[in-house]
Amino acid sequence: MRLLTDDRNKLKANLAAAESDVAEFSKKFDLANQAQEITAQALAEANVQKKSLAKRLTQLEEAIAQRDGLLDKIGQLKDVAESLRSENLSLKANTEEAVKVGVENFRSQLEFTSDYENLQTFFVNFGARQVLTGFKEMYPNLDLSTIEADYPSLEEAEDSAGQLPIDGAKGPVDQPPADEV
Numbered sequence: 001m002r003l004l005t006d007d008r009n010k011l012k013a014n015l016a017a018a019e020s021d022v023a024e025f026s027k028k029f030d031l032a033n034q035a036q037e038i039t040a041q042a043l044a045e046a047n048v049q050k051k052s053l054a055k056r057l058t059q060l061e062e063a064i065a066q067r068d069g070l071l072d073k074i075g076q077l078k079d080v081a082e083s084l085r086s087e088n089l090s091l092k093a094n095t096e097e098a099v100k101v102g103v104e105n106f107r108s109q110l111e112f113t114s115d116y117e118n119l120q121t122f123f124v125n126f127g128a129r130q131v132l133t134g135f136k137e138m139y140p141n142l143d144l145s146t147i148e149a150d151y152p153s154l155e156e157a158e159d160s161a162g163q164l165p166i167d168g169a170k171g172p173v174d175q176p177p178a179d180e181v
């Protein structure tokens with residue numbers, strides 16, 4: 001009987017150990033299930049974040065592509081602006097040179113005409129007439145007739161000389177210029 005009791009005690013001990021192992025295994029299994037649920041939940045959240053990040057990455061890549069396109073256009077516009085700037089400088093230099101040549105040609109032709117003095121006289125007379133008109137307005141009682149006689153008006157100069165004094169290079173009205181004869 002003792003053998004049976006020993007066997008029985010051993011079996012009880014084995015059963016208690018097995019139950020303890022089962023309880024420990026159940027706890028581990030429950031913990032593993034909880035860890036798996038937490039892992040699954042974290043994985044689901046990570047997938048949502050991954051989709052959100054993938055969408056944001058696509059938006060950033062599109063923005064970068066758009067920026068690159070704009071930078072290309074800016075580069076092209078800079079090239080156009082530079083070519084326009086150089087063309088502008090060239091045109092400015094050509095215009096300045098043409099003005100210098102034109103002024104020199106005008107001066108050289110005007111200095112050799114007999115009407116140059118008439119043109120110069122006209123401008124002196126015109127300026128003096130303007131000053132005298134101002135004096136007449138400021139001092140209406142002042143007699144300026146003797147001074148006015150020294151500076152004829154445009155009409156008086158035309159009547160007396162038969163020329164248009166402001167037309168420096170043309171000469172008398174009824175005669176064509178020398179280069180058209």
